[in-house]
Amino acid sequence: MDKEVVCGKGSTGISRRTFIAGTGSILGVAALGGRAAAASVKAAAAGPIGNGAHVPVLVIGTGYGGSVAALRLAQAGVDVHMVEMGMAWDTPGSDGKIFANTTSPDGRSYWLRTKTKQPLSNFLGFPIDRTIPRYTGILDAEEFSGITVYQGRGVGGGSLVNGGMAVTPKRENFGAILPSVNADEMYNTYYPRANANLGAATIDPAWFETTDCYQYARVGRKQAQRSGFPFVFVPTVYDWDYMKQEAAGTVPKSALAGEILYGNNYGKKSLQKTYLAQIKTTGRVTISPQHKVTSVTLASGGGYTVVIDQLSTTGDTTTTKTVTADKVFFAAGSVGTSKLLVKLKATGALPNLNGEVGKNWGDNGNVMCGRANHLWDPTGALQASIPTGGIDNWTAGGAFAEVAPLPTGIETYASFYLTITKNPNRAQFTWNAATGTADLNWQTAWKQPSIDMAKSIFDKINATEGTIYRTDLFGVYKIWGDHLTYHPLGGAVLNKATDNYGRLNGYTGLYVIDGSLIPGNTSVNPFVTITALAERNIAKIIATDL
Ligand code: FAE
Secondary structure, three states: OOOOOOOOOOOOOOOHHHHHHHHHHHHHOHHHOHHHHHOOOOOOOOOOOOOOOEEEEEEEOOOHHHHHHHHHHHHOOOOEEEEOOOOOOOOOOOOOOOOOOOOOOOHHHEEOOOEOOOOOOEEOOEEOOOEOOOOEOOEEEEEEOOEEEEEEOOOOHHHHOOOOEOOOOOHHHHHHHOOOOOHHHHHHHHHHHHHHHHOOEOOOHHHHHHOHHHHHHHHHHHHHHHOOOOEEEOOEOEOHHHHHHHHHOOOOOOHHHOOOOOOOOOOEOOHHHOHHHHHHHHOOEEEEOOEEEEEEEEOOOOOEEEEEEEEOOOOOEEEEEEEEEEEEEEOOHHHHHHHHHHHHHHOOOOOOOOOOOOOOEEOOOOEEEEEEOOOOOOOOOOOOOOOOEEEEEHHHHOEEEEEEOOOOOOOOOEEEEEEEEOOOOOEOEEEEOOOOEEEEOOOHHHHHHHHHHHHHHHHHHHHHHOOEEOOOOOOOOOOOEOOEEOOOEOOOOOOOOEOOOOEEOOOOOEEEOOHHHOOOOOOOOOHHHHHHHHHHHHHHHHHHHO
8 A cells, every 4th residue: 555656865766656646736737837847746766654764854744834844844955754644646536537526425535434424414404415435535524522623634635625715814813813923024924925835816806707607706795795794805726717718618627517625636726736746846755645643752862753554545554653753743734733742742652742732722713604595696506616705794793704605516596605703712632541532622502602703794694685594504494504614723822832933842853833833713714824834933943943
């Protein structure tokens, strides 16, 4: 089951697998012009990390934080090994596509489930989840008490499954998001750097006004404005020129084929096409997919001993490897990093981690709902899967509502929203020695402030329009999708569990560099802030710690 997608320096040939990884990326960005050429792979035939190996830097996870850390370290001349529990996502399935479509989930769609767990569980009152083969698929619907946390699994982390909304928080909100960080530095240097490297761009306004696939967003805008709420366009990491070609029928479709949640085959600039493509060109970074870190302890000779399970596609451990690293970056995402750290502290593997580990976890105030429109306000049978704007009532009502698609392929007369709210509730991860798992003490009732804040927008729109909430999407007669989050944040918060640059308190050479640094809320969708903070922190770490 050995898989290797990005090869280390000093190798000579191009393995079939890495070649496929490279061409897969290039096919996907064909419409990006010169960017594709820049992503060409300096590849070779190194295998995944070997038992007993020593590496200068080990990065746990290949999402936003991990990819930023690996790229900047490699550019500074450091050899890096990235360990990723999910799959490489570089090889087409039997349908010729790497990723499954949202409307026809299969084994590729979910992480080790035998039944789908769609965020919308019902349609017209009927359950829509279906049986699938158990497989190391791309979307993890991880269940904790009171909340299901959706996360991406694979090389590219959340960038593989997310909606691509690349939103920089308003400057005036930044102090509440990351109080110990210099906002001038972020807005002058690190947000621009993150946005440029992620390829964030806003939709062509003229095309937005005319294309069928954003009729749902135009309806959302019209109704918001009629109730006095501003509708704001937000950048995304979708290749807008590619989407125009999808609409013209000249290229294979992904956003216009409803692809989202289970990967995007063509137009979305996931990390595979941005940071990870840049990483390949350095020749200094190796990635081991289907490898899950289970332990980190001090090594007797200095540095750290890391225990890694190699996984089969049914999730079984095929080999357990022990390696050493001079420095270890935790970039396993808010949930992955928090779970590891509370385990390592509680089991005595890293006893000097401080008491802030596991704390200040939040859901970015996520809550979903749908509204039923009148028959004269159709939202369109063709809906681009990439949201392009939202309703901003943050200052007055603590809510920013993405006008989201319902890409079912049929006219639903529904408007659908994922609202990010200023929910103040924070949960904590703790180690449960009896079950050998990390628990999270979130309670479903803690979503009530989010519902109230979302209602500040949608009650008013319903009153203005003479419309009602949909009650058929999250169960029978259930209005609010209050059981989930797409945006886990916190658990190893900056300047609390770590110093002000992500150095874990208690241990030299251990770092956190992902969404767990952010205390629970970013006021907008989080990945630009995660990326920008990682750019800031790694710049400091490279300047001072290497
Ligand atoms: P993340 O990207 O989650 O990467 C962590 C990686 O570590 C994953 O690949 C894991 O498989 C891996 N990992 C975990 N544990 C281990 C272990 N023990 N050993 C080895 N590997 C491990 O972390 N955000 C936006 O800004 N805009 C959006 O439009 C948006 N839409 C979303 C839609 C969905 C359905 C979902 C699920 C998320 C969405 N997000 C969106 C959230 C965004 O993807 C998320 O905040 C970032 O991906 C988090 O980045 P991190 O680097 O923290």
